[in-house]
Amino acid sequence: MKKQNLVIAGGGSTYTLGMIMSLIAEKDNFPLKSITFYDIDAKRQERVAKATEIILKEKYPEVEEFNYTTDKEEAFTGADFVFVQIRTGGLEMRAKDEEIPLSHGVVGQETCGPGGMAYGMRSIGDMIELINDIRTYASEAWILNYTNPAAIVAEALKREFPNDNKILNICDMPAAIMVSFAGILDKEIWDLVPEYFGLNHFGWFTKIRDKEGNDLTDKLKGHILNKGFAPEDAEIAEDPSWKKTFKQVERMLTDFPEYLPNTYLQYYLYPEKMVDKVDPEYTRANQVMDGREKRVQELSDSITEAGTTEGADLEVDIHGRYMVRVAASLAYNIGDTYIVIVENNGIISNLPDDAMVEVPAQLTSNGPKPFAVGEIPTFQKGLIEGQLAYEKLVVDAYFEQDYNKALQALTLNRTVVDTPVAKEILDELIEANEDYWPELK
Ligand SMILES: NC(=O)c1ccc[n+]([C@@H]2O[C@H](COP(=O)([O-])OP(=O)(O)OC[C@H]3O[C@@H](n4cnc5c(N)ncnc54)[C@H](O)[C@@H]3O)[C@@H](O)[C@H]2O)c1
Ligand SMILES: O=P(O)(O)OC[C@H]1O[C@H](O[C@H]2[C@H](O)[C@@H](O)[C@@H](O)O[C@@H]2CO)[C@H](O)[C@@H](O)[C@@H]1O
């Protein structure tokens, strides 16, 4: 089994320690020769890297080399895999993405609605630059991207790199939901076989089966309708915000019993409720800064100071495990099925071929082979078409520097709808993002 050289771009991310623990848990499935962190913020990255050095020494001595750098050539030369987890503008800009729409009575969320557009317009430029840098030094490396908003990033990368078949965009949300399905069904997530369709953060499970082919969908629906739904993955199980979000699945299933919804549909199906339940002075970004970011940085510092991981609260989560298993399936031609983001090309037969859709695909060393979904019903198709038009208009607005396309995008979004409100929010987002967005004319 060839040992892989892995680069984590965005080494200073709040997800890095969880990823390292997942790489350790999956070392037999995805063995590593080297790990390199790359980041533009040397100090932020160093905090996590110093702790990682100790973790690897104690728990993964088979890794021959661990480096961290802000130098692109040093980072990417010789890479087999690059995991990309960057956040342009940091959590401070996420806070603005959330606060600005909320001040107009509109959903303020990281990847949904105007916040998602703002984040997308920041991410695209950095992602294009990063992919070009990776390709300069590692022309054959697999690039697994989960930088958000994944739907908008995937659309932009498809346009900018149409012939690059080794970029795969992924989201962990379907997997995190499946962890809860597995808990209800008293199984492991890896024992479940999902049927799913949609866009990123905008989709539905149509069937859940076990590996023997037994259809467990009705059992799951019955449980959720009678007993509710809760997060079970270690990272989010005790988080009040995620608990509320998972609870909304019961409501969505009651209103629309056909399919099991992705949690993110709550922002599009109940936008007014979503605005009412948040504090515009202390949004999710603030919770994450005071929660996950602080926890990971303090945990890193305490491991570094102690010089050991003994007693450290290090956990494996589904986010990391999912990405690593996807990588293993690509690296070793395993052919397992994972829900990933791919170009439609007839997979959902009544949606455009060029849509970037999220569906189950078999992953081999030749890349993803998605399974046919066929025609989807009118309600879901209508919702998806509106969202898809919004996503495409955001990417058009970025490449064409077109104010009008950005306004059209926001007006189309279900979380906004009203044109004067869209205009007010857009103008405030432009001002807040002057250091990041292209100038819109
Ligand atoms: N797709 C998914 O389901 C999924 C799941 C979890 C996280 N994410 C995404 O992962 C990313 C990281 O999230 P986080 O909350 O840990 O953010 P974070 O701000 O803690 O970490 C991001 C890191 O990227 C670095 N960075 C920023 N711009 C960079 C660039 N151009 N090149 C290299 N490094 C750069 C930052 O310095 C920082 O250390 C975000 O985009 C987030 O949305 C996606
Ligand atoms: O509000 P946040 O920063 O806590 O979460 C935003 C991300 O939410 C999803 O990721 C979950 C993931 O599903 C779960 O398994 C666990 O790892 O926590 C993550 C959030 O903390 C979503 O898929 C991502 O795209 C979001 O960035």
Ligand SMILES: [Mn+2]
């Ligand atoms: Mn996601």
